[in-house]
Amino acid sequence: MGLSTISPTLLVASLMIAATPILLAALGELVVERAGVLNLGVEGMMITGAICGFAAAVGTGSPALGFVAAAASGAALALVFGFLTQILLSNQVATGLALTLFGLGLSSLLGQGYSGIRPPPTARFDFGPLSDLPFVGRVVFGHDWIVYLSLALTALIWWFLTRSRAGLTLRAVGENHEAAHALGMKVVAIRLCAIAFGGACAGLGGAYLSLVRVPQWTEGMTAGAGWIALAIVVFASWRAWGVLVGAYLFGGVTVLQLNLQAAGVAFPVEYLSMSPYLVTIAVLVLMSARSGRRALGAPACLGKPFHASQ
Template sequence: MDLSSLNIVVLLASLMVAATPILMAAIGELVVEKAGVLNLGVEGMMITGAVSGFAIAVSTGNPLIGMVAAVIAGAALALIFAILTQGLMANQVASGLSLTLFGLGLSALVGQGFVGVVPPRTPKLDFGPLSDIPVLGQIFFRHDMLVYVSLLMVLAVWYFLTRTRAGRILRAVGENHHSAHALGYRVKRVRVLAILFGGGCAGLGGAYLSLVRVPQWTEGMTAGAGWIALAIVVFASWRPGRALLGAYLFGGIMVLQLNLQAAGFSIPVEYLSMSPYLVTILVLVIMSSNRARITLAAPGSLGQSFHAAG
């Protein structure tokens, strides 16, 4: 019943695992929003990735092929969103929401034959002696591959957005699509590519849930993770490093409250369980207000349709 029963090393190691799916989805959505597009369909793309990755991994017996399939499936669903919002100029909020509903339904349909199936296991990376280093080894060198992939993704996105020409073009498109257009950048092409990237990331995050974290297919198994990822992007004020922090914070709250309960502490569980969702609602409300968006340094053209005029 004392705090010493909480092993901080174990906590850190398990929060990294718990946060990985939302981190992946968040980093993808961050790029999408940096390009000026608000895709609320993260939950739908995640669960589509979860079911496709699971189905392909089971049919081929190879979890890696499953994960590639999850990326493709997430991107394919995102392509629908891209066609609707970039091609047909549909409202992004409505299209994103319908993408989530569509993804949930589609995944339930696809997943019917895969309920109760045990997927091939994803091997953990073997770091040899590194994993035996006290403390550090346990926190950093005993995870499955995707935990490291998610960290690499954060680094790569940070580098891309701040250090590469293509990344700056993407940000220009997001900040002011008319200016970017006037400079000769192809606003729609950049946005479609960003949307596809976001879909792929969300799909991979979903597959992490169904192939590594749980590993099992259950209808609706993402259980709101996509919405939390959306909130994290805003929480991070569109910065990759902060997205990592945000995801680990959310993952940390969950792991910590469960550990506190398991250790026999009396904590207000109901509030802690609610907290990620309360923050999500709050963030989504803030996003809908223009003034708040400016103060939070949101991309200037976020959520606006681009129509090339002249």
């Protein structure tokens, strides 16, 4: 056995699937953070989305409705966070962590009775003969529609943040909420929208795990994916395409290390298991070393509470 057994085509195809849950969650968090809000509750929203999506898909027999329910439940949970941090001005870091704790508990409560069930399958998108092309057939035209949705969402968020008027407003709120408020922007309302959107994306990411990627429901099945999504937003310097690169890089290293093991490459397994995290740190250091603080792109008001009468 050796490296020759690893097929690049299959590797790329599996890394795209492996990365999709993190990509979706990270895209949502990107918008939230660009609006100046730090929501550390991604893990809690993901797992809630995973069970609500699963339950809805099993109940209705339609994976699409499952994803809708997942997005709705993620958004609903996110709005609890939004209410606490935006209206009652609680600390965002602590509230986000509480949200994770609550989401993990709530999901296992809701999920009782759903273990050992197979969800209805999410179909691959049918591209007809295109799927039979070498390499691109599998990599570009061989996925289910959520993978394409996540890619479209990346482009859409990029366009929204950099090209649209609404995106400009959102960024203004994140960079300087005082000034934005003085200019008549509805800081709290904008942030609540962003938070709900972030929750919906995290819910979708969770449902992708429970409906496509694994697919089954088990307690605690997100196993830290939400935290990785948070890391990837920072890694991406708060840019949409950066999130895509980060998620695929992380997914790629994860899949690659298992492929290396399967190919029998003699390298200590425990170091291979650490590698996705170490590689992420290393790339991050390289990037932050090259650019100054400004270019790093952290929204200036990230995590700071806003109160109109201040």
